Amino acid sequence: MANPVIALINLLLNLYWWVVIIAVIVSWLIAFNVINTYNNFVRSLLRGLEALTEPVFRRVRKVVPPMGGLDLSPLVVLVVIWFLQYSLFWASNRFGF
Numbered sequence: 721m722a723n724p725v726i727a728l729i730n731l732l733l734n735l736y737w738w739v740v741i742i743a744v745i746v747s748w749l750i751a752f753n754v755i756n757t758y759n760n761f762v763r764s765l766l767r768g769l770e771a772l773t774e775p776v777f778r779r780v781r782k783v784v785p786p787m788g789g790l791d792l793s794p795l796v797v798l799v800v801i802w803f804l805q806y807s808l809f810w811a812s813n814r815f816g817f
Contacts (some may be wrong), residue, residue: 726812730805736772739800743769744794773797 746769749755770772775793780793 723812726808732803733805737798739769739772740794740797740801743773785815 746755746766750757750766757763757766776797777791777793780796781791784792784796786792
């Protein structure tokens with residue numbers, strides 16, 4: 721049986737993984753003028769995604785600045801999420817959490 725705390729942390733990491741993926745896709749759609757940013761629903765979605773992702777992306781950008789106009793912070797965040805999930809899985813199997 722899995723530890724409920726580890727299961728909850730894994731669930732939150734999975735949810736944040738999808739938030740980052742959605743934020744990247746929305747930013748691409750805005751860059752290619754597919755989404756109308758003047759729409760109220762889109763504007764509120766953008767504010768919500770920015771509130772969830774920007775504090776983490778900002779910390780990553782301090783360490784890994786954008787290179788040639790390419791922002792690598794979402795990729796770094798996804799790799800860190802993967803590493804945390806893998807570490808939790810390893811620790812739960814190794815130590816029987």
